[in-house]
Amino acid sequence: MMKEYVYSICGMCTVRCPIQVEVVDGRVEYIQGNPHAAGIEGALCPRGAAGTALTYDKERPQGPMIRQGARGEGKWKSVSWDEALDYVAEKLTAIQKEYGRDSVLFSDRGGPFRDFYRAFLRGIGTSNYNNHDAACARNVQNAALSVFGFGRKGVAYDLKNAKHIVLQQRNIFEAINVAEVNNTLNAMAKGCKLSVIDIRANVPATKADNFYMIRPGTDYAFNLAVIHTLIEEELYDKKFVADWMDGFDQLKDFVAGYSPEWAERETGIKAEAIRDFCRQLAEAAPSVLWHPGWMTARYTDSFDMSRTIYLINSLLGSVGAKGGLPLMVKPGDVGAKGLKSFMNLYPKPEGRRADGVGWMEGRKHYDAGPGLVNLAYEAAESESPYPVKAYIVNRHDPLMAFPDKKDVLKMWENIELIVAATFTWSDTAWYADVVLPISPYLERDEIIMTKNGAKPAFQIRKRAVEPVYDTKAIWEIYAGLARRMGLKELAFDKIEDIWNFQLEGTGVTIADFDKKGIVTLASEPLLKPVKEGTFKTPSGKIQVIDAKLEADGLPSLKPYVSPERPPEGSFRITFGRCALHTQGHTVNNALLFERKPENVLWINTAKAAAMGIENDEYVTVTGNGYSAKIKAFVTDFVHPECVFMLHGFGHTLPVESRAIGKGAADNLLMPRGIRKYDKGGGAVAMQEHFITVSKG
Ligand SMILES: Nc1nc2c(c(=O)[nH]1)N[C@H]1C(S)=C(S)[C@@H](COP(=O)(O)OP(=O)(O)OC[C@H]3O[C@@H](n4cnc5c(=O)[nH]c(N)nc54)[C@H](O)[C@@H]3O)O[C@H]1N2
Ligand SMILES: Nc1nc2c(c(=O)[nH]1)N[C@H]1C(S)=C(S)[C@@H](COP(=O)(O)OP(=O)(O)OC[C@H]3O[C@@H](n4cnc5c(=O)[nH]c(N)nc54)[C@H](O)[C@@H]3O)O[C@H]1N2
Ligand code: SF4
Ligand SMILES: [Mo]
Numbered sequence: 001m002m003k004e005y006v007y008s009i010c011g012m013c014t015v016r017c018p019i020q021v022e023v024v025d026g027r028v029e030y031i032q033g034n035p036h037a038a039g040i041e042g043a044l045c046p047r048g049a050a051g052t053a054l055t056y057d058k059e060r061p062q063g064p065m066i067r068q069g070a071r072g073e074g075k076w077k078s079v080s081w082d083e084a085l086d087y088v089a090e091k092l093t094a095i096q097k098e099y100g101r102d103s104v105l106f107s108d109r110g111g112p113f114r115d116f117y118r119a120f121l122r123g124i125g126t127s128n129y130n131n132h133d134a135a136c137a138r139n140v141q142n143a144a145l146s147v148f149g150f151g152r153k154g155v156a157y158d159l160k161n162a163k164h165i166v167l168q169q170r171n172i173f174e175a176i177n178v179a180e181v182n183n184t185l186n187a188m189a190k191g192c193k194l195s196v197i198d199i200r201a202n203v204p205a206t207k208a209d210n211f212y213m214i215r216p217g218t219d220y221a222f223n224l225a226v227i228h229t230l231i232e233e234e235l236y237d238k239k240f241v242a243d244w245m246d247g248f249d250q251l252k253d254f255v256a257g258y259s260p261e262w263a264e265r266e267t268g269i270k271a272e273a274i275r276d277f278c279r280q281l282a283e284a285a286p287s288v289l290w291h292p293g294w295m296t297a298r299y300t301d302s303f304d305m306s307r308t309i310y311l312i313n314s315l316l317g318s319v320g321a322k323g324g325l326p327l328m329v330k331p332g333d334v335g336a337k338g339l340k341s342f343m344n345l346y347p348k349p350e351g352r353r354a355d356g357v358g359w360m361e362g363r364k365h366y367d368a369g370p371g372l373v374n375l376a377y378e379a380a381e382s383e384s385p386y387p388v389k390a391y392i393v394n395r396h397d398p399l400m401a402f403p404d405k406k407d408v409l410k411m412w413e414n415i416e417l418i419v420a421a422t423f424t425w426s427d428t429a430w431y432a433d434v435v436l437p438i439s440p441y442l443e444r445d446e447i448i449m450t451k452n453g454a455k456p457a458f459q460i461r462k463r464a465v466e467p468v469y470d471t472k473a474i475w476e477i478y479a480g481l482a483r484r485m486g487l488k489e490l491a492f493d494k495i496e497d498i499w500n501f502q503l504e505g506t507g508v509t510i511a512d513f514d515k516k517g518i519v520t521l522a523s524e525p526l527l528k529p530v531k532e533g534t535f536k537t538p539s540g541k542i543q544v545i546d547a548k549l550e551a552d553g554l555p556s557l558k559p560y561v562s563p564e565r566p567p568e569g570s571f572r573i574t575f576g577r578c579a580l581h582t583q584g585h586t587v588n589n590a591l592l593f594e595r596k597p598e599n600v601l602w603i604n605t606a607k608a609a610a611m612g613i614e615n616d617e618y619v620t621v622t623g624n625g626y627s628a629k630i631k632a633f634v635t636d637f638v639h640p641e642c643v644f645m646l647h648g649f650g651h652t653l654p655v656e657s658r659a660i661g662k663g664a665a666d667n668l669l670m671p672r673g674i675r676k677y678d679k680g681g682g683a684v685a686m687q688e689h690f691i692t693v694s695k696g
Contacts, residue, residue: 001025007034007517009449009461011441012047012054013582014111015177016449018517019048021442021464028052028442028465036516038455039160039179046580048178050591054440055468059588059655060424061437063470071418072431074654081472081480088434089484091417092124095389101125102351103387105380105415107132107373108394112449113461116490116498117394117478119342123487127349128388131370135401139296139681141367143306146546146556146680147314149536151367154328156453157289159183161323164284168197168219168309169298170291173204175577193284195277197222199574200602200644201637210277216572216642216687217563218267220301223308224560225263225274226281228255230315233275235282237317244530245314246537247544247556254557266562268639285316287323295576296681299688303681304558314542320530327528331456334522339450339458339502345489354379354388362679365548372682374402374674377411390417394474395438399427400584400648400665403673403686404624411674421477424585425655437471439463444473445495448502451518454525458506460499460513554680563688565641570690571603572642573623575666584648587659598663600633602644603693608634613695621645621664623691624671628664643693 006021010031018034020042031051033040054060064084069075079087095103106121108114110131121129133141137152144152159165160183165172172184188194188207195210196202197219205211214222230236231252241248260271281288292309296302310319318324331338352359355375358368366372380388391412399405405427412418420432423440438444446461463473472480475498482490492498499510512519528534537543545556566572577583580596587593601619613619615634620627621643628650638644650665667673670689677684 006462006464007460007513008464009441009446009459010044010048010051011461012051012586013176014109016111017044017048017178018459019044020517023464026465028055033178034517036518037179039182041182043178043182045176045178046595047582047586047592050586050589051440051442053589053591054423055442055465057588057590059657060469061422061429061435061471063437065435067433071433074430076435081470084434084436085477085480085484088417088419088436089481092390092481093485095416096124099387099389100351101349102127102354103389104128104392105354105376105388105390106130106392106394107396107398109396110370112451113446113474115342116447116475119345120478120482120487120490122343122346122349123482123490124485125349125351127351128354128376129370130355130373130376132373132396132398132401133370134372134374134677134683135297135686136683137294137296138372138683139303139678140292140294140306142365142681143292143303143310145367146365146549147307147310147542149543152292153452155319155325156328157291158323158326159289160187161287162187162192162289163287163323164193164195164281164289166195166197166281166288166290167204168291168305169293169296171198171202171204171576172291173207174202174579175294176579193280195280199639199642202576205637210280212269212273212277213637213639215266215268216574216639217299219305220308221258221263221266221560221562222269222274223305223312224255224258225260226278226312227251227308227315228258229260229275229278230282230312231255233278235278236315237285240286240317241315244319244535244541245544246539246541250557251311251544258560266560281316286318286321288313288316288318289324290318297683297686299563300676300678300685301558301561302683302685303678306681311542311544319542320528320534322527326454327530327534328452329454329456329522329526329528330452331450331521333528334456334526336456336521337506339448339506340504342490342501352385354385356385362552365546365552365554366682373398374677374684375682377408377674380415381411381413383414387414389415390419391415392419392421393428393432394421397422397426397428397584399431400667402684403667403670405668407672408674421474423471424588425653426585427653430653430655436477437469438477439467439471439473443467443471445475446473447475448499454527455520455522457518457520458508458513459518462517549680558680566690570692571607572687573666573669573689573691574642574644574687575647576644578646581646581648584651587649587651587662588656590658593658597658598631599646599649600631601664601693602633602635602638604638604640605634605636607640608632611693611695613693618696620694620696621669621691622694623669623689626665626668630664643691
C-alpha cells in the first residue's frame with residue numbers, strides 16, 4: 001500500500017479552503033482541512049469532504065464534445081482535445097476577424113485563479129471579461145467602492161476578535177466559509193454577541209443573542225432607523241467620524257425622518273428593540289462587525305442596504321479596527337513582493353465594454369473589472385453597442401445562476417459560438433456548442449494564488465491524483481488555445497514553468513510549498529492603521545455623498561421606497577443556501593444527494609393553516625408559467641409575506657440521474673428577472689417576484 005498526503009485547495013465551492021488530501025495507491029481516500037491553515041484547524045465543510053464523489057462520478061463530462069443536434073438537444077460528438085481546441089481557436093479567430101476583437105465575451109466564477117486566462121483574453125484583444133457577480137455580490141462591491149473608494153475586499157472580517165457580530169441577509173453557518181465559521185464560533189465562546197436580521201430563523205438565528213425577523217425587502221428601512229438612532233442618541237464614534245467621515249451632516253439630515261417608530265411600521269420590528277440594539281452595538285464598538293452581506297442580488301435597494309451597513313460600521317469606528325473591518329493586508333504591506341502577473345504581458349484592450357460599464361450613461365460608476373454580464377447579454381441581444389458573437393463560459397452556469405432560463409436563452413440567440421469549460425454538467429454546458437471538461441480540483445494543478453489577510457500568503461493547488469477521465473486543467477485549456485492563436489508567451493507545457501514565472505523575484509520557490517501547502521509572507525499579523533491615503537475617495541475620507549454615483553443620475557442617499565405587499569394568495573419568493581450543497585452544481589453529487597436530495601418550501605404556519613397545507617406534504621409552486629412540486633416545511637419562523645426555498649434544485653438534464661426532477665427551481669419562478677437590477681450596484685433583483693402556492 002502506498003499512502004501519501006498532498007496539500008491542495010478545496011474546489012467544492014469558491015471559498016477555496018486549504019486542504020490535505022490522503023491518497024492511497026493513486027486513489028483519494030480522505031480529505032481534511034489543512035491543519036497548518038489559520039482558522040481552518042483541520043476542519044472542512046460537508047461539501048469539501050464529498051470531493052471524492054465528484055472525482056469518481058461517472059455522470060460528468062468525460063472528454064471534449066462538439067454539439068451535433070440543435071442547441072440543448074443533447075446530441076454530442078466526442079472529439080480529441082486537439083480537435084476541440086482547433087475548432088474553438090478557428091471559430092474565435094474567424095468571429096474576431098468578421099465582427100471585431102470585442103465580439104468575444106467571456107464570463108467566469110471570479111476568484112484568485114484568473115490571472116492566466118485573463119492574460120489570454122488580453123492577448124486576443126477583447127475587453128469583455130465578465131464574472132458571475134451580477135447574480136451574487138456586485139451590490140456589496142459597488143457599495144464599498146461608493147463609500148470607501150476601494151472594493152469590498154479592501155477590508156477583512158475580523159470575526160475572531162469581534163465583540164458583536166451582526167448578520168443581515170448573511171447565513172454564516174450555512175453559507176459556509178470554514179475559517180469564518182470557526183472564527184465566529186470561537187469569538188462567541190469568548191462572549192461575542194450575535195445579532196441576526198433575517199426573514200426566517202436560519203441556523204445563525206438559532207444561536208443568536210438577538211434575532212429580528214424582518215419583513216422581506218425592508219432591510220434598508222431598518223438600517224436607516226439604526227443610523228437615525230446612533231446619531232440621535234449620540235452613540236457614534238465622534239472622533240472617528242470627525243477624522244474620517246465626509247458628509248456626516250447630510251447623513252444626519254437625511255435620516256431625520258426615519259425614526260425607529262417609522263421603521264417598525266415597515267419592518268415589523270419594534271422601535272424599542274431597534275433602540276436597544278443600537279445601544280448594544282455602541283457598547284461593543286469599535287469591535288463590531290456588521291457584515292455587509294454576500295449574496296445580495298435580491299432587491300433594487302440592496303446596494304443601498306450594503307451602503308448603509310458600511311456607513312454604520314463607519315459610525316461605530318469599526319472600519320480599520322480590531323474585531324471589526326480591519327484594512328486588508330496585501331503582500332506589499334508586509335514588505336513582500338507579489339506574484340508576477342501574466343496579465344502584464346499584454347496591454348489592456350482599448351475597446352469599450354459591450355456591457356457599457358465604465359463609459360455608458362448611467363453605467364460609469366460601476367466597477368469596470370468584471371463588468372456586469374447581465375448587461376453584456378442585453379448587448380448580445382440588441383447587437384448594440386456592437387455584436388457579441390462568441391461566448392466562453394468558464395466555470396459558470398448562467399442558465400441556472402440568472403433568473404428565467406428561457407429569457408436568458410433569448411438574449412443569447414445571436415451568439416454563434418458558445419463554449420462551456422466545466423467540470424460537471426450544467427444547464428449551460430448542455431446548451432453549449434462545445435464542452436471542454438475541466439479536471440475537478442483533486443485532479444488538476446492551478447496557478448499559485450495570493451491570500452490577502454492579516455498574514456498574507458501564497459497558496460498552491462496541486463493535483464492529488466491523475467485525471468480519471470479525458471479532462472484537462474484550466475491552464476492547459478487556455479495554453480492550448482493561446483498556442484493556436486499565436487500567443488507564444490502563454491503556450492506553456494508544464495505547470496512548473498507557470499509557477500516559476502509567477503514566483504520570479506519573490507524569493508519563494510516551488511519546494512517551499514511542500515511542507516505546508518502555504519507560504520506565509522509575514523510572521524506576525526498586521527493591523528494597518530487608517531491613515532491619509534487609506535480611502536480612495538476624492539476627499540480621502542469615507543464618503544456619504546458619492547459624486548460618481550450622482551453624475552450617473554443616482555442619489556447617494558436614496559429615499560426609502562416601501563416594497564409591495566404580495567397580492568392575495570401569493571408570496572414573495574426568497575431563497576438561500578444550505579450547508580450540504582453548493583449552488584446548483586452538487587445536487588447530483590452522490591454523497592451530498594444522499595443527505596439532501598431535494599429542497600423544501602418554508603411557509604408560515606398561519607398561512608399554511610388557512611390553505612389547509614400540512615407539514616411535509618407536497619404542494620405546488622407556480623410562477624412565470626413554471627410549476628413544480630415541493631415539500632412544505634410549515635413553521636412559525638418564516639415571515640408570512642414570503643416563502644423560502646434552497647436555490648439550485650429542480651434539475652432537468654437526463655445526464656444527472658440522481659438530481660433530475662427533484663425539488664423546485666427558484667430561478668424559473670422569476671419572469672424576465674435578469675432584466676430587473678439595482679441601478680446603484682448593478683446586481684439582479686431576484687426577490688422582487690411573487691409566486692403562488694397550492695395544495696397538492
Ligand atoms: N435564483 C437564484 N439564483 C442564484 C442564486 C440563488 O440563491 N437563487 N445564487 C447566486 C449566487 S450567490 C451565485 S455565486 C451564483 C452561482 O452560480 P455560478 O456562478 O454559475 O456558479 P456555480 O454554480 O458555483 O458553478 C457553475 C459551474 O461551474 C462549475 N464549477 C464550479 N466550480 C468549479 C471549479 O472549481 N472548477 C471547475 N472546473 N468548474 C467548476 C460547476 O460545475 C458549475 O457547472 O448563482 C446565483 N444565482
Ligand atoms: N454551503 C454553502 N456555502 C456557500 C455557498 C453554497 O452554495 N453552499 N455559496 C457561497 C456563495 S457563492 C455565496 S454568495 C455565499 C452566500 O452567503 P449568504 O448571502 O449568507 O447566503 P444565503 O443563504 O443565500 O442568504 C443569507 C440569508 O439571507 C436571508 N434573506 C433572504 N431574504 C432576506 C431579506 O429580505 N432580508 C433579510 N434580512 N434576510 C433575507 C436568507 O433567509 C438567508 O438566511 O455563500 C457561500 N458559501
Ligand atoms: S467552504 Fe467547504 S466546499 Fe467551500 S472551499 Fe471550504 S471546505 Fe470546500
Ligand atoms: Mo455567490
